[in-house]
Amino acid sequence: MSTGKGRERHIPSQFNQGERFAMKEALKVFPTIFKTRFIQHEVIGEYSHLFTVQGSDPSLQPYMLMAHSDVVPAPDEGWEVPPFSGLEHDGFIHGRGTLDNKNSLMAILQALELLLIRNYIPRRSFFIALGHDEEVSGQNGAQKISALLQARGVKLAFIVDEGNFILDGFIPYLKKPFAMIAVSEKGGINLRLQVNMTPGHSSAPPKETSIGILAAAISRLEQTPLPNMFGSGPLKTTLQELANEFPFPANIVLRNLWLFGPLVSRLMERNYITNALVRTTMALTMFNAGVKMNVIPPMAQAIINLRIHPAQTVQEVLELIKNIVADDRVQFHVLTAFDPLPVSPSDHQALGYQLLRQTIQSIFPEVNTIAPGICIGNTDSRHYTNLTTSIYRFNPVYLHPQDFRSIHGINEKISVQAYETQVKFIFEFIQNADTYQEPIPHLHEL
Numbered sequence: 001m002s003t004g005k006g007r008e009r010h011i012p013s014q015f016n017q018g019e020r021f022a023m024k025e026a027l028k029v030f031p032t033i034f035k036t037r038f039i040q041h042e043v044i045g046e047y048s049h050l051f052t053v054q055g056s057d058p059s060l061q062p063y064m065l066m067a068h069s070d071v072v073p074a075p076d077e078g079w080e081v082p083p084f085s086g087l088e089h090d091g092f093i094h095g096r097g098t099l100d101n102k103n104s105l106m107a108i109l110q111a112l113e114l115l116l117i118r119n120y121i122p123r124r125s126f127f128i129a130l131g132h133d134e135e136v137s138g139q140n141g142a143q144k145i146s147a148l149l150q151a152r153g154v155k156l157a158f159i160v161d162e163g164n165f166i167l168d169g170f171i172p173y174l175k176k177p178f179a180m181i182a183v184s185e186k187g188g189i190n191l192r193l194q195v196n197m198t199p200g201h202s203s204a205p206p207k208e209t210s211i212g213i214l215a216a217a218i219s220r221l222e223q224t225p226l227p228n229m230f231g232s233g234p235l236k237t238t239l240q241e242l243a244n245e246f247p248f249p250a251n252i253v254l255r256n257l258w259l260f261g262p263l264v265s266r267l268m269e270r271n272y273i274t275n276a277l278v279r280t281t282m283a284l285t286m287f288n289a290g291v292k293m294n295v296i297p298p299m300a301q302a303i304i305n306l307r308i309h310p311a312q313t314v315q316e317v318l319e320l321i322k323n324i325v326a327d328d329r330v331q332f333h334v335l336t337a338f339d340p341l342p343v344s345p346s347d348h349q350a351l352g353y354q355l356l357r358q359t360i361q362s363i364f365p366e367v368n369t370i371a372p373g374i375c376i377g378n379t380d381s382r383h384y385t386n387l388t389t390s391i392y393r394f395n396p397v398y399l400h401p402q403d404f405r406s407i408h409g410i411n412e413k414i415s416v417q418a419y420e421t422q423v424k425f426i427f428e429f430i431q432n433a434d435t436y437q438e439p440i441p442h443l444h445e446l
């Protein structure tokens, strides 16, 4: 595909020592962005940021780069360095948000700043949407930005958001890293289970208390995984693309999933990360009950966080959950729920996907396989399905299983080199997006 070769000059992504130092230390604002005439900055929902970068060719459909500034909590316990210190040592920048997702926010702005310093003027317009409440649904950030752009009549060629990575070490026998561009994401339900009972003196307890009833229900759920849905959704495509990277006989197995699918699905469910690709998962994340040590508890509550496989819906999963609990004393309250997202195009005409592919091949020549896949987490990009059918969740960062465990976990960190490479990727991607090629309209499969 054309790579904007028509442009006067491609700005090489080489940064001098001073720029690299500034990049690492750049917790200041980005002065050139804020004084550039063709860039508009707006604050939305009090704390989210929308940058509109006006390109020189208004006939080219704009795209959007996304990130978020907020993070999940991080108690000090277990961290090598304080989680909000931003300390740098051993070549890593440590802290909550260094992978999810402050790295992307800073890298996008840093890349644009470095382009502007080099007098870059984009041909294709683009938006930068930086949400402030992604970890708590995005309702006041991304959702408001989406509504604003819709009101302005904006349609996007594609979106790139967080969600997947260059994966290294996630699959046994696969020694090489591969890039998985998430073309969809699982659905989600936050479900509250509650048991109410008459309180009383603990010296004469009933046969079961609200805590015991709820705990038994939760235990049944944990002992009853939802059906393995291997075979539907993008996973098969992911594995078939990966087949060439595997030695014999694994490569034969992956090229014949019609025959070996049941075997592969059993192997995938053995590992907690790949298990999340083959089924709807349930995680008991909160449990509250009891008022005093000598009082029969009037109420017990539990929150279950479910991530819905692309082959299922919210309603189907709720039905399955109620059948497993099978106890009328347990009440169900759906706090938030959304179905799995539609699958974005990844064929040769999918502009956003092909630009990601092209830039990955340029910045990461050692990565032989680039495959479409699904994001097991959720992202703010789900709020933008009204503006485009081409949403890609991918950050150009190597991720190992121990890094995955640090996301929402402890000792989250990113190497200085990985961050620099992420800046370099975006620096190249923005220029590659100046291609004259336009997206082909995509109709989601029903």
Ligand SMILES: CCCCCCCC/C=C\CCCCCCCC(=O)N[C@@H](CCSC)C(=O)O
Residues within 6 Å of the ligand: 100, 134, 135, 136, 137, 138, 162, 163, 164, 165, 167, 170, 171, 188, 238, 273, 274, 277, 375, 376, 377, 378, 379, 399, 404, 407
């Ligand atoms: C066959 C190949 C194996 C592939 C293994 C997949 C490895 C998993 C890699 C990345 C997943 C990380 C998810 C990051 C994106 C999620 C961001 C986030 O935390 N979002 C919140 C949103 C809350 S509001 C609904 C979330 O809880 O998901």
Ligand SMILES: [Zn+2]
Residues within 6 Å of the ligand: 068, 100, 101, 134, 162
């Ligand atoms: Zn995130």
Ligand SMILES: [Zn+2]
Residues within 6 Å of the ligand: 072, 100, 135, 408
């Ligand atoms: Zn997160």
